[in-house]
Amino acid sequence: MLWSSFAQASTFMPPQATKVAESVDNLYIFLLVISLIASVLVIAAMIYFVFKYRRKTDNDKTAYITHNVTAEFLWSFIPLVLFMVCFAWGWKVYHEIRTAPEDSYEIYVRGYKWGWDFEYSNGLVSPAELYVPVGKPVKLLMTSSDVIHSFFIPSFRIKQDVVPGRYSSLWFEVEKPGVYQVFCTEYCGTSHSGMLAKVHAVSEEEFDAFLSGKALEALSPVELGAKLYKTRNCNTCHSIDGSKIIGPTFMNSFGMQREFTDGSTAVVDENYLRESILNAQKKIVKGYPPSMPPYQGVLSDEDVKALIAYIKSLKE
Amino acid sequence: MGAAGENYINCAKGLKSWLITLDHKRIAILYVISVLTFFFVGGIAALGIRLELFSPGPDVMNADTYNQFMTFHGAIMVFMVIIPGIPAIFGNFFLPIMIGAKDVAFPRLNLLSWYLLMFGAIVSISSLLFNGVDTGWTFYTPYSIKGSAGVINMTLGAFIMGMSSVLTGLNFIVTIHKLRCPGMTMKNIPLFVWALYSTAIIQVLATPVLGITLLLLVAERVMGIGIFDPALGGDPVLYQHFFWFYSHPAVYIMILPAMGVISELITTYSKKTIFGYTAIAYSSLAIAAVSFFVWGHHMFVSGQSEVAGIVFSFLTMLVGVPTAIKTFNWVATMYKGSVTLKSSMLFAMGFIFVFTIGGVTGIMLATAGMDVHFHDTYFVVAHFHYVMVGGTLFALMGAIYHWYPKMYGYMYNELLAKLSFVFIFIGFNVTFFPQFILGANGMPRRYFDYIPEYTELNRISTMGSWLIAIGFVIGLVTIIQGFIRKEKAPANPWGSKTLEWTIQSPPTHHNFESTPSVSGGPYEYR
Structure with missing residues (x-):
């Protein structure tokens, strides 16, 4: 045409x-x-x-x-x-x-400060990576656990606000396999511009393999940690090259002495990292803003273990 | 009558005589000083935003600082510059003179409006001290309920400035109805006055809704009453309805006075009667009326029903018609005229140029299926800057130059003024045109950081912002140099036909020696 x-x-x-x-x-x-x-x-x-x-x-x-x-x-x-x-x-x-087609494949989406979770009907939760089958209508049922976000996929020309306390929906049918950028387009604070995700449009077989969770199991803790570092958007505030973004860098952080805003100090060990990941507000490092949201209930024990392993691996 | 050479500026001396003045002209000067100061502060914030966006990743500030810059730029420019700008400065100064009156209907209320604006501005800006506000100028819930404590000051400030806006509007409506001189029928008032009249109606009717909304926000934050926060059983989308019910008409509070200015400039510098006086006057009223029913076009993807989206799309298209009529009428006025390219005329033509682009992209955004992609991207940022900066600010600059001889009694350097236009016009397009492309490509607004694909266009945009800054500095130099040069202005340097040009420059305290009377329209160029 x-x-x-x-x-x-x-x-x-x-x-x-x-x-x-x-x-x-x-x-x-x-x-x-x-x-x-x-x-x-x-x-x-x-x-x-x-x-x-x-x-x-x-x-x-x-x-x-x-x-x-x-x-x-x-x-x-x-x-x-x-x-x-x-x-x-x-x-x-x-x-x-x-207007979503009746037979759309449903995926739950949860927006939070600052990331996206995608939950499939078999209970699999995939952070920041939305796998969908090519050539099949997909319907996203979306809600937010804090403030309003908006789910925007430029290549699909669609977006929809993701509102706390209610479900909104968005549908699409991808025609070409590929990886497509997702943005958050409703202003939501510090890392609004880092609240990214990717849509992976894959063949039916690859999608089934993804659903059975094979893709994730094969990773070592450090590899899984490195993946979570990106998918959970740790990278929007914490660098791994020693530079300062918003929070302290992960580079060489393990084993370091930290000074907090209340004057106390601690050495960065496994328990400190666990507490800071799950509830960062308990100890705020001097010179940094208290902007990190809690990850209690968001990350599993497995995830925390993997992140700690990853941070430990970042040594020069 | 005073001695020869006496005027409203030298008829009384000392700071106190200015701070307690009831003269509409002196109050206008108070607004000139305050609005220009706010414009400077908001402009610095804008330059900071653009500088940060020069490259992806943090360049000169961190994300939280950026978000505060973005909020302050928006809030200051909207509430303290563009809304009061033209009506409070040029409306105050010229509305009474244009209709042959000695002053506005309520001079004391007029002074109170200025003090309220100042008080509101101080309360707003003080929010910086209580953790900078980072909500954006829209204060969307539930983010604004959970975030920085400065939000309370910022919204209270906006509420107080809203009262200033209501009082000014009320004052203008009464003045236009009651104080017109003999022969000054509603068919004979200048189009700038018609524009102010339409603006005033919106100010009086819409601003209270914003006030109520902001108070509800404060009530929710301070007392925990669940109105907008879903955690307390409220509805966050309700806030958006309330907010845009004011803020969409407010867009016309910003642009209608600018349109009025353009009607004055085009007729004067084309030496020709306006084409379609009635159509322009009534289209102002039509815009004011329809503007109340289009707020939902800000919410096509908010979760409102499909039917609501369609209805708002339809109503928004209707606003396009009177806006198009005005544009065509201005161009038609130049037809068979005697056009001179003074700096004010350049700004008027610049206005038509950028406002046309702002207008057609507005139609694109009103098209529901299209807006889903463009919503909250840089396309929207570019669109409203084309309307607000390219529209209102260009008109404001044109007005500053056009009425400078009348207000201060001096002429300025025309060449410098033209140079400021060249920099502002080119800089503006270099800054904001790339943002249309960025938005179409999907770059969301209010982004501290962006993916590397967007770097080039952002760079161009940032460099454009420097050109604009240079342009405004030249503009400021032009204004100041005019004061230093002290070249006396004649009563009517441009050959204009409206009443303010029949009296001396600058006017005397009472404007007219004796009450004038008119027998025809304001643009009798025969």
Whole structure:
């Protein structure tokens, strides 16, 4: 189709990965074209008039034109018609975005400060990595455990706010296998811009393998820790190269002496790390803001063990 | 009548004579000083934001500081610069003169408005002392209930500034109805006055809703009454409805006076009567009326029902029509005119240029299916800066230059003024146009950090912000240099036809020697 080849060629949008994205892009191209035409007409007329009707002397006489019913009717009516076309087309696409097919595969999503959990029907919880089968409609049932977040996948052209105390939903059917970026688009505090996730659109077989949990089991504690460091967004505040982001760096931290805001000190050992991961507010290191949320109930014992192993491994 | 050479500036001396003045013109000068100061502070915050976004990752500040900069930039620019800007400065100074009155209807209330703005601003800015607020200027719940304690000061400040806005609006409505000079029918008042009238209606009707909402927020935070917080049984989305019920009409509080200014500038510098006076006047009223019914277009993805989304999309499209009419009328006014490119006219044309882009992208955002992708991305940031900065601030700059001779009695250096336009106009487009592309590409707003793909466009945008800063510095130099140069301004340097140009520059304390009377419209260029 001419429309869609146009849309593909436009460099301003991320790659399309769903049918809905294609519908949105067709609408986008239409809006872009009429916007361009309208803007060029207005601006060109203005610039033309400046040159054509330049002031020659201070005593120039100008035409006394108060109004023109035909012109005024036309430039009210034509925009109105165009706006109504935009509206109707927008309605159609909006309906498509909001109406999930009946047989959609359901996945629960929990947003929290600052990360995403994806829970599958067999109880498997996958943080920050959403695996979905290609070619099957997927419906996300989403809620938040603290403030409002918003789940946005640019390549799918969809987003939906994730509100505490209620479920909202979002659906998509990925056409091409691949990895797609997820952003949080409702401002939620310190690491709002670090609240990222990835959608992995995979074949049916790979998806089944993922569901049976094989992908995770094969990891050593240090490897799992390194994975959690990214998926649980530790990396948005703690560096592993010695630099300061928001919290203290993990590099060489194990075994170090820490001084806290209340003046007490402690050596970084397994128990200190466990407490700081699960409830960071108990001890705030001097010179750092108390912005880390608690991970009690979020991370399993296995996860904490893996993270500690990972932090211990970060030595120069 | 005073002695020759006496005017409103030199008729009384000393700081006290300014702080307790009831003269609308002197109060306008108080607003000039305060609004420009706030603009400076908000502008520094903007430069800080752009500097931080020069590269991905932390550059010059950490995430929490960035979020505070972002909040302060938004709150200061909205509540202390753009909302009071044109109405409080130029409305105060010229509305009474344009309708042939000695002052506004309630001079004491007028002074109170200024003090309320100052008091509210101090309370707001003091929130910095209680942990900086980091909620963004929208104070969305439940984040604003759980976060920094400074939120209470910030919202109370906004509430107080809201009262200032209500009183100014009320004052203007009564002034326009009751104090017009003989012959000054509603069909003969300048379009700037019509714009102020429409603005005032929104201020009086919508601002109390914001006040109530912010008070509910404070009540929830301080007393733990569950209104918006789901943990207490409240509904966070309800807050968004309340907030946008005010804040969408407020967008028109920001832009309508600017549109009024543009009508004045285009007629003066084209030496031509306005095309479609009635259409422009009524389109202001139409915008004011419809603006109350479009707030849900901020919430297409908030979880409101599909039907609500559709209805709000439809109503929003309707606002586009009167806005388009105005734009076409301005361009049509230039047709067969005698156009001179003074700095104010450049700003007026700059306004039409950027406002057209802001307008068409507004239609894109009003299209429900499209907005789902654009919502809360840089596309929205670019859109509202095209409308608010490119629109309101360009008009404000145009107004500053246009009325400078009248307000201060001096001429400024035209070349410097034009130079400020060149820097601001180019800088503005370099800063904000790339943000449309960033947004279409998916970059969310209020992001301290971004993925590396977005680096280049962010760099361009940041460099643009430096050009804008240079432009405003040149503007400030132009204003100050005019005071130093002391080149006396004639009564009507631009050949304008509205009443303020019939009296001396600067005006006397009582504006007119004797009550004027008019027999025709405000743009009789024959």
